[in-house]
Amino acid sequence: MPEIRINFENVSVDFATELGPLRVVNDVSFAISENEFICIVGPSGCGKTTLMNIVAGFVQPTQGRVTLDGKPITGPGRDRGVIFQEYGVFPWLTVEQNIMFGLRLHSSQVPASQHREIGQRYLELMGLADFARAFPKTLSGGMRQRLAIARAYAAQPEFLLMDEPFGALDAQTRSKMQNLLLEVLEREGKTVLMITHSVDEAVYLASRVVVVTARPARIKEIIDVPFAYPRSEALHDTPAFGALKARVRDLVMAEYEVQQKLGSATS
Amino acid sequence: MTTAARLRHLGLVLMPWAVLVSMWHLLAVSGLVNTGLMPTPGEVSRKFWQLLTTDRLVVDILRSTQRVALGVSLGILVAVPIGFLIGWYKNVRTFLDPLINFFRALPPIALIPLVVVYFGIDEPAKVIILFYASFFAGVIVMYEGVAQISPIYIKVSKTLGANDAEIFARVIVPMTMPHILTALRVALGVAWATLVASELVAAQQGLGALIQSAGSFFQIDVIYVGIVCIGAVALSMDMALRALTRRLIRWQDRVEGH
Numbered sequence: 001m002p003e004i005r006i007n008f009e010n011v012s013v014d015f016a017t018e019l020g021p022l023r024v025v026n027d028v029s030f031a032i033s034e035n036e037f038i039c040i041v042g043p044s045g046c047g048k049t050t051l052m053n054i055v056a057g058f059v060q061p062t063q064g065r066v067t068l069d070g071k072p073i074t075g076p077g078r079d080r081g082v083i084f085q086e087y088g089v090f091p092w093l094t095v096e097q098n099i100m101f102g103l104r105l106h107s108s109q110v111p112a113s114q115h116r117e118i119g120q121r122y123l124e125l126m127g128l129a130d131f132a133r134a135f136p137k138t139l140s141g142g143m144r145q146r147l148a149i150a151r152a153y154a155a156q157p158e159f160l161l162m163d164e165p166f167g168a169l170d171a172q173t174r175s176k177m178q179n180l181l182l183e184v185l186e187r188e189g190k191t192v193l194m195i196t197h198s199v200d201e202a203v204y205l206a207s208r209v210v211v212v213t214a215r216p217a218r219i220k221e222i223i224d225v226p227f228a229y230p231r232s233e234a235l236h237d238t239p240a241f242g243a244l245k246a247r248v249r250d251l252v253m254a255e256y257e258v259q260q261k262l263g264s265a266t267s
Numbered sequence: 268m269t270t271a272a273r274l275r276h277l278g279l280v281l282m283p284w285a286v287l288v289s290m291w292h293l294l295a296v297s298g299l300v301n302t303g304l305m306p307t308p309g310e311v312s313r314k315f316w317q318l319l320t321t322d323r324l325v326v327d328i329l330r331s332t333q334r335v336a337l338g339v340s341l342g343i344l345v346a347v348p349i350g351f352l353i354g355w356y357k358n359v360r361t362f363l364d365p366l367i368n369f370f371r372a373l374p375p376i377a378l379i380p381l382v383v384v385y386f387g388i389d390e391p392a393k394v395i396i397l398f399y400a401s402f403f404a405g406v407i408v409m410y411e412g413v414a415q416i417s418p419i420y421i422k423v424s425k426t427l428g429a430n431d432a433e434i435f436a437r438v439i440v441p442m443t444m445p446h447i448l449t450a451l452r453v454a455l456g457v458a459w460a461t462l463v464a465s466e467l468v469a470a471q472q473g474l475g476a477l478i479q480s481a482g483s484f485f486q487i488d489v490i491y492v493g494i495v496c497i498g499a500v501a502l503s504m505d506m507a508l509r510a511l512t513r514r515l516i517r518w519q520d521r522v523e524g525h
Contacts, residue, residue: 058422077426082422082423082426084419092519093441105429136518
């Protein structure tokens, strides 16, 4: 039995709205073990992002708790690297300075003599070496996304939390980024929690897919993805992949219909 | 830029000035306006040289620049923290916003009698008027800018392990920098525009004082010299500030095009 790192224990979240409290997450319980890749899929506006924000430390549960190695999460921290939907690369820093941001903070355990070397490693890994001294304004969307990932990695977190990280990218860039992410994970090993609305992406990347319901988000089903890592594009063409994808899609689509009737006042 | 592009750029910059000066010259010699009422550019530049070499013009320029610099520095020094607080904290904005807009609407010239009553007619009175004008121009630019800063960068830096002091020094300061520089530029413009009014208060020296005394002696060419000097000094300060801005915030998108 692998070691449980993050544990959702009967978690519910209410948001205050003008019409009173709105329940966005309802009684969610599941555990994330070391080196798992969890994808949460569900209709947009259902509360997926809230689940990630609790782990990131930006949202506190109204009921229940989320623990990290047994201790409740009370705020953000460098052990959990977050890759935001809107990237959030610092425009006033060069690509290289962005990557080294986390290393240069007081909370960094890495000695200063290694900063440059680590920075260089992620520059190369993410194909940004030629742009080390460029400012983010000169980068394309895909490159900014790679920079955000490189920056999160360079801070050496144990967990990666990703909120629809490839949502804004075109199909080709998106699939390149997925493969790059798998490659990096293969080398560096991290526990990942990713939010996505793409069923294909979830089945391709995850070791387990968590399907959540329309708002308020409850767990509808947790599906084990049996394909071994390392995975490659060819997996897409196998019947087993197609069948699993169809199963997840049916689950998600049913919830999508429900969510449509609710509207998407919040995500 | 290549040499040819550089020359073309210079030509584009100088052209409107050349057109303006030629039109002025043509108008002055056309006879449409009484020649006694409108000196030609040539006459004005001769007067300028004469005042510069034999008379008070250097002192006037220095004194006015000094007043503007002092008024703007003090105004921005106060406007930066206050503008930041208003922009950053929404509830501070709710109660300070109407107050600021009330005072901003008052023309500094209307306050001169009160300033004289409370601060006398010496140097502080003039600087206070410039301070007033710069502060309200600066504070608005500052808080509008800060209010638009996206909180995502703060969130990101927290997840990378930054503490509060690091968030301030490494995230908030660089994000605020462009707005400080814009506030400074706007305040400088407003302060030069207010200068003549501030020198209505019994000033012996300064470009505003020069224009006013020339007005009472009907020295129209001197009035023109004063006006051109105000514009020229204000323009050079603005250009210097823009050069500084480009240097300090090379990372910003919009700086590139200028």
